[in-house]
Amino acid sequence: MISITVDDATLRANMRQLRDRDIRTASSWALNDTASDVLAHVQARMGEVFDRPTRFTKNAFMVRFARPGNLEAQVTERPSVGSRHYLKVQEFGGSRGRTGLEGMLGSRLSATGGITAAAPAEGARLDAHGNWSTAERNQALAAVKSPGGTRASASGSGKRRRRRSGFFVPKAGSRLSPGIWKRSADGSIQKVLHFTSVAPAYQKRLGFFDGAEDVWQRNLPLHLRRTIGKMVARLDTRP
DSSP states (O other), X not given: OOOOOXXXXXXXXXXXXXXXXXXXXXXXXXXXXXXXXXXHHHHHHHHHHSSSOOHHHHTSEEEEOOXXXXXXXXXXXXXXXXXXXXXXXXXXXXXXXXXXXXXXXXXXXXXXXXXXXXXXXXXXXXXXXXXXXXXXHHHHHHHOSSTTOOOOBOOEETTEEOOOBEEEOOOTTOSSOSEEXXXXXXXXXXXXXXXXXXXXXXXXXXXXXXXXXXXXXHHHHHHXXXXXXXXXXXXXXXX
């Protein structure tokens, strides 16, 4: 629990001029502005501890605003990301849950053995955030519908034809490591996605609470002075 004491004679004098409803309204404004400051702090922390965080990650939190009848503001996860758990893991440490991609691969490629986690390999095309590019991911998933499956294109004519190009998963017993591989038209292959039976584990690193209480304690009194003063100014203009 955060306890804040404001020793401000002007603030107290202003509050004595206001009705309870006015005070509660001004307090809700101050709480909401402070919660917005905390949210901005959390998003800035993500930029410090994550490498090129996506917009989805930075927008994972939201403010539940206070109202005059409920003087509590919250900075909380959006409902749309609550089941993802990856930010909780980054905050508290431990093993992360399965992603949607990993669940789909595990179901689709069950014959290859357990697929607990997947991660881009050296041959993968990455986007600006360091994630597997959407275009290549969709091509690979469309190709890999069964173990050893491939989405391929053949070229050449006559007796000599170039090897089929596309994506494939090595069959059981292959010398290639588990994952999705890409074969080029010249026959060369590169691994684009690693499969592993071990879930990634993370050390505590986000520090969601680091500095958030400092922001709250520093900014709430400032916002209260401003919003109470604003409400008094309104009172002075009333007929």
